[in-house]
Amino acid sequence: MSKSYDPQEIEPRWQARWDEQQTFRARNPGDPDFDPDQPKYYVLDMFPYPSGAGLHVGHPEGYTATDILARARRKQGFNVLHPMGWDAFGLPAEQYAIQTGTHPNVSTNANIDNFRRQLKALGFSYDWSRELSTTHPRYVRWTQWIFARLYERGLAYLAEVPVWWCEQLGTVLANEEVIDGRSERGDFPCVRRPLKQWMLRITAYAQRLLDDLDGLDWPESVKTMQREWIGRSEGAEAEFDVVGHEVRIRVFTTRPDTLFGASFMVLAPEHPLVAQITTDAQRQAVADYQAQAAAKSELDRTDLAKEMTGVWTGAYALNPLYPEDDPRARLPVWIADYVIVTYGTGAIMAVPAGDERDARFAGVFGLPIPPIFAADTGDPERDARIRSGAECWSGPADYIHSSNDDLDLAGMDLAAAKQAVTGWLEARGRGAAKVTYRLRDWLFSRQRYWGEPFPVLHCEDGSIELVPDDQLPVELPAMSEFAPSGKAEPPLAKATEWLRATDSAGRPARRETNTMPNWAGSCWYYLRFMDPRNETALVAPEVERYWGPVDLYIGGTEHAVLHLLYARFWHKVLFDLGVVSTTEPFQKLYNQGMILSFAYQDARGATVAVDQAEEVADGEFRHKDSGEPLTRVVAKMSKTLKNVVNPDDVIHNFGADTLRLYEMYMGPLADPKPWNTKDVAGVHRFLNRVWRLVVPKEEGVDLRPNLRTEQAADPALERLLHRTVHKVTGDIDKLAFNTAIAAMIVWVNEATKAQDALSRSQIARFLGVLNPFAPHLTEELWSRLGLPGDASLAVWPEVDPAQLVDDDVELVVQVLGKLRGRIVVPNGSADADVLAAAREAVAEHLTGKTIVKEIVVPGRLVNFVVK
RNA sequence: GACCCUGUGGCGGAAUUGGCAGACGCAUCGGACUUAAAAUCCGAGAUCCGGAAACGGGUGUGUGGGUUCGAUUCCCACCGGGGUCACCA
Numbered sequence: 001m002s003k004s005y006d007p008q009e010i011e012p013r014w015q016a017r018w019d020e021q022q023t024f025r026a027r028n029p030g031d032p033d034f035d036p037d038q039p040k041y042y043v044l045d046m047f048p049y050p051s052g053a054g055l056h057v058g059h060p061e062g063y064t065a066t067d068i069l070a071r072a073r074r075k076q077g078f079n080v081l082h083p084m085g086w087d088a089f090g091l092p093a094e095q096y097a098i099q100t101g102t103h104p105n106v107s108t109n110a111n112i113d114n115f116r117r118q119l120k121a122l123g124f125s126y127d128w129s130r131e132l133s134t135t136h137p138r139y140v141r142w143t144q145w146i147f148a149r150l151y152e153r154g155l156a157y158l159a160e161v162p163v164w165w166c167e168q169l170g171t172v173l174a175n176e177e178v179i180d181g182r183s184e185r186g187d188f189p190c191v192r193r194p195l196k197q198w199m200l201r202i203t204a205y206a207q208r209l210l211d212d213l214d215g216l217d218w219p220e221s222v223k224t225m226q227r228e229w230i231g232r233s234e235g236a237e238a239e240f241d242v243v244g245h246e247v248r249i250r251v252f253t254t255r256p257d258t259l260f261g262a263s264f265m266v267l268a269p270e271h272p273l274v275a276q277i278t279t280d281a282q283r284q285a286v287a288d289y290q291a292q293a294a295a296k297s298e299l300d301r302t303d304l305a306k307e308m309t310g311v312w313t314g315a316y317a318l319n320p321l322y323p324e325d326d327p328r329a330r331l332p333v334w335i336a337d338y339v340i341v342t343y344g345t346g347a348i349m350a351v352p353a354g355d356e357r358d359a360r361f362a363g364v365f366g367l368p369i370p371p372i373f374a375a376d377t378g379d380p381e382r383d384a385r386i387r388s389g390a391e392c393w394s395g396p397a398d399y400i401h402s403s404n405d406d407l408d409l410a411g412m413d414l415a416a417a418k419q420a421v422t423g424w425l426e427a428r429g430r431g432a433a434k435v436t437y438r439l440r441d442w443l444f445s446r447q448r449y450w451g452e453p454f455p456v457l458h459c460e461d462g463s464i465e466l467v468p469d470d471q472l473p474v475e476l477p478a479m480s481e482f483a484p485s486g487k488a489e490p491p492l493a494k495a496t497e498w499l500r501a502t503d504s505a506g507r508p509a510r511r512e513t514n515t516m517p518n519w520a521g522s523c524w525y526y527l528r529f530m531d532p533r534n535e536t537a538l539v540a541p542e543v544e545r546y547w548g549p550v551d552l553y554i555g556g557t558e559h560a561v562l563h564l565l566y567a568r569f570w571h572k573v574l575f576d577l578g579v580v581s582t583t584e585p586f587q588k589l590y591n592q593g594m595i596l597s598f599a600y601q602d603a604r605g606a607t608v609a610v611d612q613a614e615e616v617a618d619g620e621f622r623h624k625d626s627g628e629p630l631t632r633v634v635a636k637m638s639k640t641l642k643n644v645v646n647p648d649d650v651i652h653n654f655g656a657d658t659l660r661l662y663e664m665y666m667g668p669l670a671d672p673k674p675w676n677t678k679d680v681a682g683v684h685r686f687l688n689r690v691w692r693l694v695v696p697k698e699e700g701v702d703l704r705p706n707l708r709t710e711q712a713a714d715p716a717l718e719r720l721l722h723r724t725v726h727k728v729t730g731d732i733d734k735l736a737f738n739t740a741i742a743a744m745i746v747w748v749n750e751a752t753k754a755q756d757a758l759s760r761s762q763i764a765r766f767l768g769v770l771n772p773f774a775p776h777l778t779e780e781l782w783s784r785l786g787l788p789g790d791a792s793l794a795v796w797p798e799v800d801p802a803q804l805v806d807d808d809v810e811l812v813v814q815v816l817g818k819l820r821g822r823i824v825v826p827n828g829s830a831d832a833d834v835l836a837a838a839r840e841a842v843a844e845h846l847t848g849k850t851i852v853k854e855i856v857v858p859g860r861l862v863n864f865v866v867k
Numbered sequence: 868g869a870c871c872c873u874g875u876g877g878c879g880g881a882a883u884u885g886g887c888a889g890a891c892g893c894a895u896c897g898g899a900c901u902u903a904a905a906a907u908c909c910g911a912g913a914u915c916c917g918g919a920a921a922c923g924g925g926u927g928u929g930u931g932g933g934u935u936c937g938a939u940u941c942c943c944a945c946c947g948g949g950g951u952c953a954c955c956a
Binding site for chain 2: 231689
């Protein structure tokens with residue numbers, strides 16, 4: 001047996017043993033050894049996309065956190081579900097296939113094998129018997145099954161919609177995948193194009209998705225992002241007659257109370273009424289502007305700094321609040337690209353006195369600004385400007401010039417005024433209260449090969465039919481040519497044999513050639529983990545009722561909106577179908593922070609790669625070639641900066657336990673933090689000291705003699721151990737792993753100093769709490785001590801509350817808030833006794849002064865306020 | 868531009884949520900062990916002033932104000948870093 005701590009030898013051995021013994025298998029209801037009285041704990045990682053590059057050090061950060069929770073809960077008596085799988089459909093595998101000719105299935109499986117090897121080398125306690133891949137036909141079957149249910153409920157439909165088309169990727173992309181007119185993946189330019197696409201009616205669930213956020217234990221920032229993404233806004237729709245036409249312009253506004261201040265109207269350039277209402281005189285100018293707007297990139301159109309542009313259509317609309325012949329009723333109708341066709345009704349009433357954008361537009365084109373507000377800002381000059389319409393105001397104010405024959409807003413507050421105008425419109429059939437959402441329906445098809453096929457048939461008569469459930473899955477055809485045709489025609493269109501099918505009436509039909517987006521598989525994988533091999537149901541109801549919902553879900557912030565919103569949407573549909581028993585999938589969500597790295601910056605602020613810099617003195621860096629001084633900065637890991645850290649290397653040099661411990665010790669889980677290889681040695685030293693507590697250096701002695709049999713415990717070490725166990729237990733619950741580790745280091749430092757006084761029971765209990773953090777080392781020492789069973793399954797040590805309180809406590813004595821002395825008093829002393837001792841301790845600071853006030857904080861301090 | 872998060876030694880960070888600022892780790896310095904070095908172990912360490920010294924006194928959590936007996940913690944304004952949304956009517 002090795003005398004020294006040798007992770008390279010220990011770690012693979014224990015990993016193999018856990019595998020063989022299925023140490024971490026979770027029991028399902030119905031399993032022979034299932035214990036219904038055991039509480040359950042479902043702790044889940046956001047499963048990875050198995051990329052060709054393998055794991056980076058960011059992956060083990062969240063995975064170690066969940067693993068510590070899983071291991072601790074198991075030892076605390078929970079039946080723990082802690083699974084892992086692969087989100088394996090997606091563009092990179094297909095791009096790789098296009099470049100190399102390797103079938104995505106082949107490269108994906110190779111990547112999965114590599115990821116699995118790397119994760120196993122980290123010693124994660126996954127129940128590998130539940131491993132799944134979204135690409136596996138047995139999984140695809142149920143993804144398609146869910147789609148079929150969506151279709152049956154009218155939540156999936158085909159629509160001709162303007163979509164983002166990316167020439168280089170040869171596909172359409174969802175709005176979410178396009179940033180500033182360029183593809184998120186690959187950064188290629190994208191253009192808008194109308195195409196027939198599958199859409200999912202997520203908007204039908206907008207209100208429920210919004211309301212149910214309240215009950216979730218999620219970071220506020222993520223809830224806020226989802227709320228903003230859903231973008232509920234309350235207001236009213238109003239209809240405006242157009243002079244000389246039989247049409248009405250409908251607008252949506254959140255401020256119906258400002259309708260009296262409308263002085264013009266603006267339609268989006270793409271608004272369908274534009275052609276109809278434009279006068280001959282303005283036709284050319286309008287056409288020019290429309291062409292100009294269409295040619296503009298999204299980036300230019302949304303650039304806030306740009307000049308306001310627009311053109312008058314020549315038409316007038318009528319403000320419904322005023323009689324037709326009232327001059328205030330006549331509103332010129334403009335088109336301008338600051339109005340977006342896809343939001344609200346694509347048209348607005350412009351109130352320059354109450355809206356910043358309308359005010360700017362009115363300023364540029366010299367349109368009237370009828371004042372409607374008398375505000376009290378505390379600045380008389382400003383108040384005057386607002387009262388005259390010279391300055392725009394949207395805050396609370398008194399209404400002026402806001403009345404007609406039967407409506408007067410004077411004296412009303414905002415809510416009352418909104419309601420009054422909305423009510424007036426409604427009574428006359430000119431409008432109604434209206435709720436609008438920013439959320440759009442979800443574009444759900446992609447023109448790619450490597451995704452789930454749609455389980456639908458296009459029949460000869462143009463109708464659509466679902467593939468019967470008992471014929472699922474519709475598998476992808478074997479193909480060797482994956483390149484997108486570039487004609488908005490998916491690769492599957494070339495699979496001529498596969499395309500041919502027969503509908504329910506026995507007539508020839510054609511399969512759908514689009515595939516589902518990457519998000520589909522990740523929308524419900526957490527459910528399949530509960531019951532991964534069920535052939536008759538997506539998940540058995542009694543199994544779902546037992547495991548659901550996920551108790552803790554950890555992943556990166558990049559999924560704050562899309563994945564988490566889509567999964568919540570599908571979950572709610574499955575709830576309505578009776579497939580799941582909870583309205584929400586993930587009760588508690590936590591985002592780990594990104595692991596950053598160091599890089600360098602020269603005097604001009606340009607970043608310099610790590611291999612170009614050298615440390616010349618403590619904290620002083622120079623450029624290796626030019627010698628110019630550099631400053632160290634924190635940056636994202638990137639190939640160009642040469643600061644990428646590979647987990648395989650860290651495991652090779654220090655072991656998996658050290659890597660796990662270091663990532664948890666770096667700082668708070670949620671914070672972004674820089675990797676510092678020098679610091680890794682610190683936690684490695686700590687593990688070495690733990691090793692030395694059990695295995696002495698001397699040759700011929702395998703175990704410290706004091707640990708062979710139980711001996712009387714050293715009271716001080718015992719006390720500290722109880723505190724340490726208490727601290728670690730609480731910190732694990734709070735996901736505060738960095739401070740838990742600090743507490744364990746303190747104990748080991750003390751135990752090292754009092755090495756011969758350490759007892760067998762004490763080291764066993766300590767290894768018990770260290771085990772979730774450093775499972776291999778603790779198993780090895782547990783086994784060398786001859787302790788029963790596996791450290792991974794041994795029960796969590798108990799804390800004696802009596803050991804947490806001291807007999808005597810030291811209090812700080814302050815005079816006027818300044819530290820002047822210390823006293824030691826019995827714990828729980830009466831205030832009077834404490835004060836007496838305190839007065840004595842700081843007597844010299846009190847002489848000649850009058851005590852005005854005495855403050856006693858039990859167990860902490862005494863403060864004298866003197867004059 | 869709006870909203871959210873964040874700012875503590877040379878570095879990563881801690882502080883029971885209003886009560887001894889700097890736990891723990893890295894780096895640094897000193898000591899022990901060693902022929903020597905590494906490794907290991909023990910110890911020092913915010914800063915300024917006075918003192919040979921143990922010690923005493925002042926200052927200190929981005930900056931400026933405020934609340935409080937007491938502020939890293941709460942409030943206001945500003946500055947720096949990060950994130951999200953970005954003409955959403």
